[in-house]
Amino acid sequence: CLNLLRRARLAFRAGRTLKESFRQFQLDAVVRMLEEHECDFVDALGRDLHKVRPESTTLDECLVISEPLGVVFIRGTWCSPVQMCLVPLVGAIAAGNCAIISPSDCTTHTAELLHRLVPFYLDNECFHVILAGLSDLPEILDLKFDHIFFTGSREDGSKVALAAARTFTPVTLILGGKNPCYVDQHCDIATTVQRIAWARFHNAGQSLVAPGYILCHVDVKARLVQALKCCLMQFYGPDPRESRSFGRMVNMEIFNRMRDVLWRSGKVAVGGQVIEAEKYIAPTILTEVTESDPIMQQEVFGPVLPVLTVDGVDEAITFINKQEKPLCVYAYSTNSKVDGNTKSKHGIGCHEKYSDFVIFSGLAGD
Numbered sequence: 001c002l003n004l005l006r007r008a009r010l011a012f013r014a015g016r017t018l019k020e021s022f023r024q025f026q027l028d029a030v031v032r033m034l035e036e037h038e039c040d041f042v043d044a045l046g047r048d049l050h051k052v053r054p055e056s057t058t059l060d061e062c063l064v065i066s067e068p069l070g071v072v073f074i075r076g077t078w079c080s081p082v083q084m085c086l087v088p089l090v091g092a093i094a095a096g097n098c099a100i101i102s103p104s105d106c107t108t109h110t111a112e113l114l115h116r117l118v119p120f121y122l123d124n125e126c127f128h129v130i131l132a133g134l135s136d137l138p139e140i141l142d143l144k145f146d147h148i149f150f151t152g153s154r155e156d157g158s159k160v161a162l163a164a165a166r167t168f169t170p171v172t173l174i175l176g177g178k179n180p181c182y183v184d185q186h187c188d189i190a191t192t193v194q195r196i197a198w199a200r201f202h203n204a205g206q207s208l209v210a211p212g213y214i215l216c217h218v219d220v221k222a223r224l225v226q227a228l229k230c231c232l233m234q235f236y237g238p239d240p241r242e243s244r245s246f247g248r249m250v251n252m253e254i255f256n257r258m259r260d261v262l263w264r265s266g267k268v269a270v271g272g273q274v275i276e277a278e279k280y281i282a283p284t285i286l287t288e289v290t291e292s293d294p295i296m297q298q299e300v301f302g303p304v305l306p307v308l309t310v311d312g313v314d315e316a317i318t319f320i321n322k323q324e325k326p327l328c329v330y331a332y333s334t335n336s337k338v339d340g341n342t343k344s345k346h347g348i349g350c351h352e353k354y355s356d357f358v359i360f361s362g363l364a365g366d
Contacts (some may be wrong), residue, residue: 068096070146077151078106079206088149098126105133176299178212182316184333185217192332193227204247205303215316218309249279258302265295
């Protein structure tokens with residue numbers, strides 16, 4: 001079985017199943033198999049289950065009717081505390097469900113605002129907001145909802161999935177991860193760094209879909225780092241601490257974790273300043289980062305961007321495929337071959353925009 005699993009994974013990563021013509025051919029082959037060996041299947045089912053021919057070969061037509069599930073539980077996240085409560089709520093309402101919303105207890109002001117406002121705008125019997133911590137979730141989930149929508153860390157997501165499994169409750173998990181960003185030697189550096197810098201450093205890097213690390217072609221590393229430095233100056237001025245456009249860590253726990261990871265990884269090329277009293281970490285670019293550094297071993301919810309080098313798109317894809325599946329993948333190149341290779345070899349769908357593209361493997365946050 002292990003050998004078959006490896007073969008199937010290799011075939012999937014090679015993109016064998018992506019073309020519509022391939023899938024259509026395989027489906028036609030299933031029908032041909034049944035038609036050409038109908039007598040064999042009838043005989044086998046007769047021997048196994050004593051089925052008669054009419055029971056073995058009759059197929060009914062199916063009609064699919066979409067109906068609301070019932071009452072949905074929505075747990076939001078602190079890094080997008082409004083969006084990741086209200087976006088799932090919109091879906092629940094549109095599908096005809098009732099919902100109970102539980103905002104993150106890390107963002108207390110936002111949670112209390114939702115708790116106060118929702119009853120004034122939405123039906124008070126169908127839609128509710130509760131104030132609860134992560135420690136309360138096991139007890140809440142045991143109440144048996146009809147669907148659970150959870151946004152958060154992989155560790156907490158696994159606990160939610162286990163709790164939901166006890167009551168056979170379907171779950172939608174939007175989990176964090178390390179989102180790769182490949183920068184090819186053929187790209188518009190000025191446009192690339194503006195998009196990367198905004199995506200990584202807005203909200204002080206506290207975003208589920210922020211680029212987690214850069215894999216840049218070795219030939220453009222120096223230019224890329226210098227361009228990022230200039231871009232950060234343009235965005236936040238000579239001292240980001242004084243900028244009204246740059247945020248802070250949500251709490252001391254997140255601040256301490258991010259500071260410790262920063263100090264134990266790579267070499268600071270830009271930024272690196274921290275002020276504990278303000279929960280402030282400057283927008284930081286790290287170079288000389290290795291795959292074993294702490295910054296590469298965990299999710300990064302902070303304004304720190306590690307830069308690693310590769311020899312080309314194939315090496316980047318190999319590196320990415322060795323890691324846990326990310327929420328999204330970013331690639332920047334003016335070379336259409338790089339674009340196509342990354343899409344097909346990484347094996348997930350994509351959304352194109354201008355000369356770069358973003359590959360989403362789940363619902364995105366801010």
